[in-house]
Amino acid sequence: MLEGITSEAIVERGKKVVMNTYGRLPMTMVKGEGAWVWDSDGKQYLDFVTGLAVNSLGHSHPAIVRTIQEQAKEILHTSNIYWIPNQVALAERLVKHSFADKVFFCNSGAEANEAAFKLARKYAKKNFGEHKYEVVSLENSFHGRTLATLTLTGQTKYQQGFNPLPNGFSYAALNDIEDLRSKINNNTAAVFIEPIQGEGGVIPASAEFLQEARTLCDQFGALLIFDEVQCGVGRTGKLFAYEWSGVVPDIMTLAKALGGGVPIGAMLASDKVAQAFQPGDHASTFGGNPLATAVGCAVLDIMLEEGFFEGVKERSEYFRQGLENLAQKYQTGGSVRGQGFILGWPVSKLGPEIVETCLQNGLLINCVGGKILRFLPPLIVEKPVIDKALGILDDVLAEIW
Ligand SMILES: Cc1ncc(COP(=O)(O)O)c(C=O)c1O
Known part of the structure; x- marks a missing residue:
């Protein structure tokens, strides 16, 4: 459809023809697998937004792909x-x-x-x-x-x-x-x-x-x-x-x-x-x-498979603790809240800047009301990937906080 065109060119073309109802980030996601997505320039990102709590099983989950293919044939x-x-x-x-x-x-x-x-x-x-x-x-x-x-x-x-x-x-x-x-x-x-x-x-x-x-x-x-x-x-x-x-x-x-x-x-x-x-x-x-x-x-x-929610509870607690440690380390003001993998981290300043710097560093997160970093990772995210996200957040805060 728009293959072989840079993200920048897509954004320019989009501004001409798509109604101006969103304050969009200049990013064009074209492929996803598990917790990862790629933009049209081939850059890889960790997705801790998941289409705003939609892709909870990660991108291109094999069972979902199979179901769509089989149903499309019927x-x-x-x-x-x-x-x-x-x-x-x-x-x-x-x-x-x-x-x-x-x-x-x-x-x-x-x-x-x-x-x-x-x-x-x-x-x-x-x-x-x-x-x-x-x-x-x-x-x-x-x-x-x-x-x-x-x-x-x-x-x-x-x-x-x-x-x-x-x-x-x-x-x-x-x-x-x-x-x-x-x-x-x-x-x-x-x-x-x-x-x-x-x-x-x-x-x-x-x-x-x-x-x-x-x-x-x-x-x-x-x-x-x-x-x-x-x-x-x-x-x-x-x-x-x-x-x-x-x-x-x-x-x-x-x-x-x-x-x-x-x-x-x-x-x-x-x-x-x-x-x-x-x-x-x-x-x-x-x-x-x-x-x-x-x-x-x-x-x-x-x-509903056995053990699915136990896994979510354990890994989300691990992530929450990691965020809490960063909140302490940088004294960002306020503690992490939410449940499972819907977590909010209040920051006293720089919310949108943190989101943008994370984007540049390959991590997608979101900010609500300018002051709450919101995390909606896929429920299937594993600990090494969580560590990677926490590492990017640490680097970003070290740079701009
Ligand atoms: C709690 C809640 N209700 C309703 C909506 C609206 O959903 P939709 O955008 O699918 O119409 C949203 C969207 O973010 C939501 O978070």
Whole structure:
């Protein structure tokens, strides 16, 4: 397609024809294997971003490649006006390993949250009346870029320029039980929470906060919705992040890692709640198509192999300790937070500069809010590769801190 052209030339051509919605780094990834990627100039990098928590099994995992090839030979797409065997198989796996009874498939995190939002409103109105449509989400959250999901997103910078926004939304402070209590009432249809805020700076919700959210939702007949688009599907060292707290939601949204790089989203709900949707209430042309759901099954089958999550826990703890040692060594201010392989390292200065210097030194990392280095390595990353990443970070900090 654009072979034999330098990264620089691709960036120049891209600026002319691709819409200017991202502040992109001047890097063009064209090949990947495991934790490694290569750019179009042949330079190799260690990938600790994984397409923002998507390539959790690393790049070109043989089982995923095989699944895509085999499925492509059979059938890629049909329609949800027919039954899709792979979709049934993926739904069965998700149901078996979660609190949920039913699954709706779509193509992205925002779509999964949009579906959750619609289901919650439908459920509330049907069971309690027209007054019950308000939604509480959290300050600093991130739920997507459709009009409803950016309104759910508790960060005004994402909302500016898009007024009027849908109404019925309010925001509570994360881990502030009193504030949450003050925002929930009889009109509340649902409370949206990321068990770990990802875009907000890798900030975990405390178990007490989640428990109180559950109690308040039960008290006021509201649905508790966990957005596990970023922190779900193995990222934290369990299949779902909610398993750490033991607090069970009514609805959960997934995307990113579920497709191993093929776009997919899913909205899971208990039977009681799912019943609010009837044919015609919601739909998606591509949602849960044979290809995406075949890959989803392959992803889950690998993660559910015995010992997979033990490995994630052990190696992520090793990485976290390495980061913590560097934070101490350079006195970067603040300790490393997160769970498993979604880790945030607050730095008092130079966040974007560290990211850029790491890029030049062959390590891809990311920075949120200018001050939190975010690490989302593949769950399969081995200790020698972790050592390599820590070595690059050490060199970069020695150079610019
Ligand atoms: C927690 C969370 N929810 C929703 C989204 C939106 O997902 P998508 O970009 O696939 O629409 C994201 C994306 O980063 C996310 O982190």
